[in-house]
Amino acid sequence: MKELIGILTGGGDCPGLNAVIRAIVRKGVDAYGYSFVGIKDGWKGLLELDTVKLDKDSIRGTLHLGGTILGSSRTNPGKSPETLELAVKHYRELGLDALIAIGGDDTLGAAARLYEMGLNIVGVPKTIDNDLSGTDLSFGFITAVETATEAIDRLHSTAESHHRAIVVEVMGRHAGWIATYAGIAGGGDVVLIPEEPIDLEYVCKLINQRKALGRQYSIIVVAEGCRFKDESEVATLSGEKDEFGHVRLGGIGNRLAEEIEKRTGIETRATILGHIQRGGTPSAFDRVLSTRYGIAAIDFVHEKRFGKMTALRGDKIVPVDLSEATAETRTVDMELYNIAKVFFG
Ligand code: F6P
Secondary structure (H helix, E strand, C coil): CCCEEEEEECCCCCCCHHHHHHHHHHHHHHHHCCEEEEECCCHHHHHCCCEEEECHHHHCCCCCCCCCCCCCCCCCHHHCHHHHHHHHHHHHHHCCCEEEEEECHHHHHHHHHHHHCCCCEEEEEECCCCCECCCCCCECHHHHHHHHHHHHHHHHHHHHHHCCEEEEEECCCCCCHHHHHHHHHHCCCEEECCCCCECHHHHHHHHHHHHHCCCCCEEEEEECCCCECCCCCCCECCCCECCCCCECCEEHHHHHHHHHHHHHCCCEEEEECHHHHCCCCCCHHHHHHHHHHHHHHHHHHHCCCCCEEEEEECCEEEEEEHHHHCCCECCCCHHHHHHHHHCCC
């Protein structure tokens, strides 16, 4: 009988998810003769036995599509022993020989636990924030950087024409990778990341210095997970949490704009890029990276390298232990952030 492989996508969507699924199925069917089943909406589909047919027909025409044809959720079976047991039970009931989980630290954290409980699991790193340890790059991140950079370019026009400061809030819950890359690429006059609490006096000094030199506008790039130096919590609009206990971010941009305007007297506006960064078609680079990850994931299944995640190290895709991949948050390389700082003010 043909071996049956499950695929699921968990956590926030990300450009390139469909390209990963497509590569897994294409090579899995053609080279290894596997059959596939799609698990709908991440781990939720495994807990609820909600699946969808997945074959070469289902992946046709999906390479360039954003989002995920399998759906996604933040349901995490790792939250309790009962849900972990249920996931194991349903894996067996579905008759799976292996499961490929495409996701970030929550999704892959659960994958690591289920592997320890005896399931044949391979992980693929997905996070727009690019903060998964174990890999140099998660797919989708570069597309998000392109989107954020284009937005900064456009916002420059208004900032210059109206002599305003514009705060651009980008994604980055624990790590400021998008802010740092887009800040360098878009010529941000100040770039703020969660790794370094915001020193408002310093930020305003930089903006005032620019004004004194006749530069009547400023672009401030801020990651949504930033907090002010004298506050212990990240800024949120309502303090609200989603049903999985994650604080809903989004708020630092507006608060920062208010403070800058109050302290410098310069008209300051905020633009929150939000989910615009996660949606849409993957860049050519991300389509290639996603395809490479998908091919490696099905190769790992074939080679029975379970409990591993596909990772980019230098220019090679290599296996790393799922436990290593989810051990800690990969924060911004300060050497890179220092390059952004050269252009502050
Ligand atoms: O997946 C990471 C991320 O994009 C974070 O940068 C952001 O804070 C969060 O997801 C938003 O999640 P949601 O779309 O579930 O509100």
